[in-house]
Amino acid sequence: GAVVSQHPSWVICKSGTSVKIECRSLDFQATTMFWYRQFPKQSLMLMATSNEGSKATYEQGVEKDKFLINHASLTLSTLTVTSAHPEDSSFYICSAIHRGDYGYTFGSGTRLTVV
Amino acid sequence: DQQVKQNSPSLSVQEGRISILNCDYTNSMFDYFLWYKKYPAEGPTFLISISSIKDKNEDGRFTVFLNKSAKHLSLHIVPSQPGDSAVYFCAASVLYGGATNKLIFGTGTLLAVQP
Numbered sequence: 001g002a003v004v005s006q007h008p009s010w011v012i013c014k015s016g017t018s019v020k021i022e023c024r025s026l027d028f029q030a031t032t033m034f035w036y037r038q039f040p041k042q043s044l045m046l047m048a049t050s051n052e053g054s055k056a057t058y059e060q061g062v063e064k065d066k067f068l069i070n071h072a073s074l075t076l077s078t079l080t081v082t083s084a085h086p087e088d089s090s091f092y093i094c095s096a097i098h099r100g101d102y103g104y105t106f107g108s109g110t111r112l113t114v115v
Numbered sequence: 116d117q118q119v120k121q122n123s124p125s126l127s128v129q130e131g132r133i134s135i136l137n138c139d140y141t142n143s144m145f146d147y148f149l150w151y152k153k154y155p156a157e158g159p160t161f162l163i164s165i166s167s168i169k170d171k172n173e174d175g176r177f178t179v180f181l182n183k184s185a186k187h188l189s190l191h192i193v194p195s196q197p198g199d200s201a202v203y204f205c206a207a208s209v210l211y212g213g214a215t216n217k218l219i220f221g222t223g224t225l226l227a228v229q230p
Contacts, residue, residue: 006158036220043220043223045220046217046219046220093158095218097216104149104206106161108157108158
């Protein structure tokens with residue numbers, strides 16, 4: 001089946017630094033990937049839609065300069081949290097559409113803690 | 116504006132009995148609905164989906180019912196097993212850009228199946 005690999009699974013960084021999260025589709029090509037954020041005991045909130053070869057589309061209220069998304073190939077999208085602050089601490093999850101069966105496959109998520 | 120709602124934050128069921136998880140939505144443009152199971156610090160796992168042209172879809176112990184007039188869907192799990200204990204999210208898709216659908220998630224229901 002379709003597999004999406006997300007790395008790292010957890011990261012701790014100092015306030016003011018940047019963190020990059022990778023999302024890879026391992027056995028299929030994903031022209032579109034999605035980035036979600038989940039706060040404790042809350043729903044998954046869509047942050048942005050990442051399109052291969054073009055700019056990402058951000059949801060209302062998401063700072064595009066803070067959450068940089070790059071989708072340089074059909075199998076890789078990256079989310080960079082720039083100048084991270086403690087309020088950016090959250091669980092970030094990516095997903096990709098597997099066109100073969102119209103399935104959404106999710107990565108395993110990244111727990112970001114900013115100290 | 117929460118377009119997809121799960122009004123029960125938690126549900127407790129005895130092993131072997133039926134679990135019924137409910138989901139309501141407000142956007143009549145949603146054309147595809149999915150249920151996911153999620154453990155803490157992990158990505159969601161796909162369970163079952165239903166297209167807006169159907170009112171029922173069944174897969175093993177899982178059945179999803181869709182009532183378009185009421186903008187309501189439900190997931191039935193029977194018989195419930197302790198391993199089913201997790202947070203369940205319903206999600207709905209919205210046509211986006213003519214070719215890509217993004218998922219909007221509900222708030223989640225924590226299911227506890229008691230042995």
